[in-house]
Amino acid sequence: MSERNPKILFMDDEPTSDIVTHAVERLRTAGFVVDFVETMSEAIEAYYQKYYDVFILDIDMSHQAADQEGDGVKVLKRFISLHNQTRVILFSGAGTVQHWFQAANAHCYAYVHKLDNDPTTGEDSIEILLRQVRAATTEIGPPMIPLGVLAPTKVLLIGGDSEFDAPARTAIHAALGEDWVIDAIALDQVHTTELTAYGALVLLQRTFSTRATVCEALAKVLAVAPQPQTLIGCEGRDQSRPSILYIANRHPFRLLELSDSAWPQRLQQALRDARLWYGKPEIFEADMDALRRIHITLPEDIAVQWEDFDDDGLITFDEEDAEVSGS
Amino acid sequence: MNMNTPPPPALHTIDPRWQEILAPFREGDYPDALAAVRDYVNTVTPEVRNRFLNFHYSNIYNNYAVSAYHVLTDENPLQLNQAGWDEFLQALEQFICANEQEKKQQPAAAWWQDSRFATSLLDHVLDLLLRYRPGQWVMEAESWIRRFMAIWGERLALDVLLKAMHNERINVLRPDYVANTRNLAQIYLRLTETLPPDLYRHPRSLVMDILSDLAYFTGSTQAEDEALEWVEQALAINPDDRFARQRRKDIQERKGVMEQIRRFNHDANTAIAGLISTLTHLEHLSLSDPAPTLVEKIRLGLKRIHGVHRLVQKQEAGFVNVVVRQEVERLLPDYEEQIRFVVSGGEDGATLETDQDYLQIVLENLLRNAREAFDRRQIPVSERLIHITLDLPGHRILLRDNAGGIDPNLKDRIFEPYVSSKAVKQNTGLGLASVREAMTLLEGRIELTDPQPANGAEFALYFS
Numbered sequence: 001m002s003e004r005n006p007k008i009l010f011m012d013d014e015p016t017s018d019i020v021t022h023a024v025e026r027l028r029t030a031g032f033v034v035d036f037v038e039t040m041s042e043a044i045e046a047y048y049q050k051y052y053d054v055f056i057l058d059i060d061m062s063h064q065a066a067d068q069e070g071d072g073v074k075v076l077k078r079f080i081s082l083h084n085q086t087r088v089i090l091f092s093g094a095g096t097v098q099h100w101f102q103a104a105n106a107h108c109y110a111y112v113h114k115l116d117n118d119p120t121t122g123e124d125s126i127e128i129l130l131r132q133v134r135a136a137t138t139e140i141g142p143p144m145i146p147l148g149v150l151a152p153t154k155v156l157l158i159g160g161d162s163e164f165d166a167p168a169r170t171a172i173h174a175a176l177g178e179d180w181v182i183d184a185i186a187l188d189q190v191h192t193t194e195l196t197a198y199g200a201l202v203l204l205q206r207t208f209s210t211r212a213t214v215c216e217a218l219a220k221v222l223a224v225a226p227q228p229q230t231l232i233g234c235e236g237r238d239q240s241r242p243s244i245l246y247i248a249n250r251h252p253f254r255l256l257e258l259s260d261s262a263w264p265q266r267l268q269q270a271l272r273d274a275r276l277w278y279g280k281p282e283i284f285e286a287d288m289d290a291l292r293r294i295h296i297t298l299p300e301d302i303a304v305q306w307e308d309f310d311d312d313g314l315i316t317f318d319e320e321d322a323e324v325s326g327s
Numbered sequence: 328m329n330m331n332t333p334p335p336p337a338l339h340t341i342d343p344r345w346q347e348i349l350a351p352f353r354e355g356d357y358p359d360a361l362a363a364v365r366d367y368v369n370t371v372t373p374e375v376r377n378r379f380l381n382f383h384y385s386n387i388y389n390n391y392a393v394s395a396y397h398v399l400t401d402e403n404p405l406q407l408n409q410a411g412w413d414e415f416l417q418a419l420e421q422f423i424c425a426n427e428q429e430k431k432q433q434p435a436a437a438w439w440q441d442s443r444f445a446t447s448l449l450d451h452v453l454d455l456l457l458r459y460r461p462g463q464w465v466m467e468a469e470s471w472i473r474r475f476m477a478i479w480g481e482r483l484a485l486d487v488l489l490k491a492m493h494n495e496r497i498n499v500l501r502p503d504y505v506a507n508t509r510n511l512a513q514i515y516l517r518l519t520e521t522l523p524p525d526l527y528r529h530p531r532s533l534v535m536d537i538l539s540d541l542a543y544f545t546g547s548t549q550a551e552d553e554a555l556e557w558v559e560q561a562l563a564i565n566p567d568d569r570f571a572r573q574r575r576k577d578i579q580e581r582k583g584v585m586e587q588i589r590r591f592n593h594d595a596n597t598a599i600a601g602l603i604s605t606l607t608h609l610e611h612l613s614l615s616d617p618a619p620t621l622v623e624k625i626r627l628g629l630k631r632i633h634g635v636h637r638l639v640q641k642q643e644a645g646f647v648n649v650v651v652r653q654e655v656e657r658l659l660p661d662y663e664e665q666i667r668f669v670v671s672g673g674e675d676g677a678t679l680e681t682d683q684d685y686l687q688i689v690l691e692n693l694l695r696n697a698r699e700a701f702d703r704r705q706i707p708v709s710e711r712l713i714h715i716t717l718d719l720p721g722h723r724i725l726l727r728d729n730a731g732g733i734d735p736n737l738k739d740r741i742f743e744p745y746v747s748s749k750a751v752k753q754n755t756g757l758g759l760a761s762v763r764e765a766m767t768l769l770e771g772r773i774e775l776t777d778p779q780p781a782n783g784a785e786f787a788l789y790f791s
Binding site: 113124212240242260 | 643644
């Protein structure tokens, strides 16, 4: 950071709005080099043309029809699939519940709502944005460790809502194997629990209050990732934006929507993805069209390597290594 | 039906034993009927067997399959008995073979075209599959329906299928009944896709309407879009489908309203956020008096609008430690010319974990209500008094006025929306309802203390 000024690409479809002009101004004053674009297409073009430390994207729902690249979350997914350490911050006054969940699951670095403020520190949304950009340009991401390779074969199920308990247990065993041990605690017991003794943490609760005790417990759970990997589930309600974004900004491996009746299947899939060193969709679903457009062709042998991952997300090795390949 | 083909001789005329076999079957004694027909099939002599025609095999194996079905479902309605299932399938297979053969050899014969046996057997197969093969019956069911269609034509099989779908739709005690109904509907749509559109337009659009209905009530995030897609498809093949038209209209209208609200929220959010950032910008400039005071005033006004906006959207509380006394004292100047206040408790910066905006809305609404009561009852300014007790260790705030008290008739209903003791013109009657809403979001509650003071009202706010 000291040798050069970090470069930011800022995309917003309302370049003249007060909040955007002020945000850009504050970023520049703080020493960041900011390039500004108004459409998703330009943001994608810029991604290929120049290195940026951080991308700030608006959700931009107004131009979806005109902009074939879609909304900010779709572009986030594309960027992450091309390089899984790309730092993308969504900065938007729009966005729906689906966007918040999708953004968390596509590993946005942060999601800052334009109207949010931090009631504890009194920061307004621009100050929060600035803090997140600073963090994104200085923090080195944690190493991604595969769940179940180094970790103990134990899952901690947190929440204590009986409705979620049985389906979650079935999903965990189906994804990881019957031999995985499941311990269950309530959220307020997190403080007295040794979380690193587990291979994965699964926290399922209808809603989360923004009370300090709840936030501290959530922060403690999310801070231990990626070892153990953390999967959180809550109901996607518009009213819960603050707590949902609180979770999204602390980088869960997956954020599951519990109002979706298929959540147990999604949990199962998420646990399978977590067994990879980063997560299957993230490393395998690279955007081939986008790569082709800029004349990048992946070498054949890479494609073959990708095929080596079986449905359980385990790498099948050559015969001599077969004993480590798992079932 | 071709009436010129003479009917084959009845089975009992070939083998009188058949009468005995039929007796328990006719009485509905299926365990005995099954044992009897099983024994009969195993012991019938080659001489008799040589005289059997397809017609007789069809009769025997219909009897066999129906008995096996009833024994299976009566003995254990929920769990499959594998041996019984195999026996049923074998009997059914023999029944189908006899009819297939006859259709090839004597296409004009009347008996195999009488589809009553086939109808009930297909009905039984579907019932057994739905009962005993949860989650994995679809392919099997479709292939049985296709076999029945190949012999008896599409009408019979599709009618049975539709009936099964309707039955399953109201079979609310079966955990998978919604998924099962959807799958049966999907099979129906697949099988009728290439059939003459004129004949199947109406039932196909009806099935699509049912799929729309089922999708709509799942309540998932895509439910509405999925429901809309089905009615669109129904209208594409049957523009006269009134249900589909109405459902499409309803969904589109709702979507339109939701989109409007979303846009309004977005615009309001952007506008408020823009104003806040402009104010922050202003604060960084060196302003001369009274500009800083005015900026602060605008900031508080904006905060209030933002708070109301959040309350209307029922947004969850943002809990922080609030210095309650400071919040109260910030409000009082607007009222102090007309009312005297006595505030006790909450000294030394004592805090309460709550949402600043919502707490402001609660206190402000209660104060405004009290002022209106004083005015309404024309109580002289010199006598007006409000006690505010901040019992923060007890997570409680009390507000007591001497404005004459609440009309006893309204006492039980004052927190309901649109209930007001004031003239309609003056207020919407949403004040106390908003207070209650805000207290709920604060995970607390508001109550009238009991008993109420002699000449006024007292509210207790409980915080968790």
